[in-house]
Amino acid sequence: MKVDKIGFDRETDEFLGALKEGTRRVYKAGLTNFQDFYGKTPKYFLDALEEDQKRQRREKKRVARNTFREFVEWLDKKNLSPKTIRSYVAAVQSLAAYFDIAITTRYVNLPDAAAISKKFPWTIETITKLMIMIENPELQSAAVTIFQSGIGIKDLLLLTYSDIKYEYEHQTIPLCLDLSRHKTKVKFMTFIGTWGVTLLRQHLQGHKLNLDTPIYSTSHHTIDDKFQMLAKEFVGKYNGRNPIRPHTLRAAFRTLLGDAGMDRDAVKFLMGQKLPEQDKVYLSRSRQGWRDYYKKYEYALTPENWKEKLI
Numbered sequence: 001m002k003v004d005k006i007g008f009d010r011e012t013d014e015f016l017g018a019l020k021e022g023t024r025r026v027y028k029a030g031l032t033n034f035q036d037f038y039g040k041t042p043k044y045f046l047d048a049l050e051e052d053q054k055r056q057r058r059e060k061k062r063v064a065r066n067t068f069r070e071f072v073e074w075l076d077k078k079n080l081s082p083k084t085i086r087s088y089v090a091a092v093q094s095l096a097a098y099f100d101i102a103i104t105t106r107y108v109n110l111p112d113a114a115a116i117s118k119k120f121p122w123t124i125e126t127i128t129k130l131m132i133m134i135e136n137p138e139l140q141s142a143a144v145t146i147f148q149s150g151i152g153i154k155d156l157l158l159l160t161y162s163d164i165k166y167e168y169e170h171q172t173i174p175l176c177l178d179l180s181r182h183k184t185k186v187k188f189m190t191f192i193g194t195w196g197v198t199l200l201r202q203h204l205q206g207h208k209l210n211l212d213t214p215i216y217s218t219s220h221h222t223i224d225d226k227f228q229m230l231a232k233e234f235v236g237k238y239n240g241r242n243p244i245r246p247h248t249l250r251a252a253f254r255t256l257l258g259d260a261g262m263d264r265d266a267v268k269f270l271m272g273q274k275l276p277e278q279d280k281v282y283l284s285r286s287r288q289g290w291r292d293y294y295k296k297y298e299y300a301l302t303p304e305n306w307k308e309k310l311i
Contacts, residue, residue, distance in 0.1 A: 159216065195303065
């Protein structure tokens with residue numbers, strides 16, 4: 001039976017509609033893969049489960065266990081990471097639980113939950129090399145902004161011109177991002193240095209900028225795909241997740257500033273990570289005070305040939 005790879009049945013849509021946005025995105029991907037594997041929409045799997053539960057012990061076909069085992073093997077052949085495989089299985093398991101059908105994965109041979117991928121050991125030299133490889137001005141600007149500000153990619157894609165307008169138009173550098181994290185609502189303040197602001201101006205040149213204009217209009221999925229392609233040239237073959245995925249640039253921000261001697265809690269604050277008495281940390285310096293503090297360590301986030309341009 002051929003199924004629509006995008007559309008689900010009403011029961012699956014109801015389940016997805018009851019989830020929070022972040023969980024919905026992951027589970028939708030998992031259920032889409034399950035639908036491709038199963039050849040039917042997920043409700044048919046639920047029907048098969050209910051029928052199997054009604055059978056006597058000797059007549060049971062152990063539909064859940066056998067289907068999950070085959071699904072895991074199917075996902076593994078797609079070279080997905082153990083974490084992704086477990087998430088996709090959990091999506092189907094949660095769908096069943098939503099309709100009061102319990103499924104155990106005890107005998108399914110799920111891959112080890114331990115991560116087998118490693119983040120790339122970034123240095124300012126290797127960061128510079130990667131940025132040179134990125135030819136698209138928007139993607140290059142987005143990557144350097146993540147690296148120089150430590151901002152998460154979801155918060156990056158929520159930035160609008162209103163967030164930078166005053167300092168951007170007054171050519172203030174480092175440029176301040178005074179935000180609340182989308183995920184946790186924690187207030188934080190971070191900055192984009194001379195290198196990042198220069199690339200930002202190149203990216204925005206010629207754009208009509210209104211207050212609600214997104215700074216970066218590309219999607220999270222597109223950015224991930226581009227970095228997946230870059231990884232093939234930059235690191236070659238690897239196990240597990242992309243070792244140079246955008247999130248690792250945020251980790252590089254933390255590592256390089258720490259190596260330069262910036263206070264650990266200050267780094268966490270600039271990244272929007274929750275700290276004890278967060279509001280006190282937020283107010284412990286003025287915006288200019290935080291800017292001066294960031295400027296003191298900006299060299300650690302700047303390529304050698306750009307350091308002479310630091311203000």
